[in-house]
Amino acid sequence: xxxxxxxxxxxxQNSEILILGSMPGVCSLAHQQxxxxxxxRFWRIMGEIFNNGIVPEAxxxxxxxxxxxxxxxxxVVYSCNREGSLDSNIxxxxxxxxxxxxxxxxxxxxxxxxxxxxxxxxxxHIGMIFPERINYLALPSTxxxxxxxxxxxxxxxxxxxxx
Numbered sequence: 001x002x003x004x005x006x007x008x009x010x011x012x013q014n015s016e017i018l019i020l021g022s023m024p025g026v027c028s029l030a031h032q033q034x035x036x037x038x039x040x041r042f043w044r045i046m047g048e049i050f051n052n053g054i055v056p057e058a059x060x061x062x063x064x065x066x067x068x069x070x071x072x073x074x075x076v077v078y079s080c081n082r083e084g085s086l087d088s089n090i091x092x093x094x095x096x097x098x099x100x101x102x103x104x105x106x107x108x109x110x111x112x113x114x115x116x117x118x119x120x121x122x123x124x125h126i127g128m129i130f131p132e133r134i135n136y137l138a139l140p141s142t143x144x145x146x147x148x149x150x151x152x153x154x155x156x157x158x159x160x161x162x163x
Contacts, residue, residue: 005079006096007032010063011072017110017162022117023077023093025085025143033059034073037085039144041151042114045158046071071162072108074101076121085145095125102130109134112161115141137161 004023011018021034028036035042036059043062047055050069056062066073080093102108111134113119119138128136139161140149149157 002082003079004029004077004082006075006077007034009072009074009101010034010066011074011105012067013105014070014107015067015072015105016070016107017112018072018074018105018108019112019114020118020122021073021075021114022121023075023080023082027085031059034063035142037144040142041144041154042142044151045142045155048155049159049162069162070107072105076113076118076125093121093125095121098122098126099129102134106133110161111136113138115139115143115146 006023024034025037028034043055046062046066047053050065056065074096076095077093078096081091113122116138139157140146140154142154
């Protein structure tokens with residue numbers, strides 16, 4: 001069982017939408033990059049929505065693309081124990097302080113959960129805080145483990161949520 005620690009949020013004061021995962025997987029932790037697994041569909045979807053189908057090569061350019069479109073990235077879980085990358089293997093989860101975070105970034109008006117684990121952890125530990133300001137949306141996971149959703153169906157759901 002490995003100890004996992006999340007990395008910093010990709011956000012700035014202009015961010016209006018926050019996309020939350022649960023905890024980066026093994027590949028993402030090794031590369032210190034969100035959605036680093038080559039079969040994760042996240043960056044391909046972002047390229048389709050915000051960049052005419054083109055996914056920037058460099059990780060920093062990917063983050064810049066999202067920030068230019070007022071999209072922030074982070075994870076619900078700050079630290080946990082987990083064997084492998086599956087959310088179902090997460091134990092001893094500790095979550096970020098979202099009350100302070102959302103106070104620091106008052107333009108956030110929508111939180112999109114990338115998968116059920118992110119949403120359930122957030123609901124269990126934090127609750128749907130700032131309901132007068134924030135719209136919460138649960139989206140299907142972009143993980144390759146979510147084989148029930150093909151790319152086109154994912155793209156449709158994510159495009160609707162981020163528009």
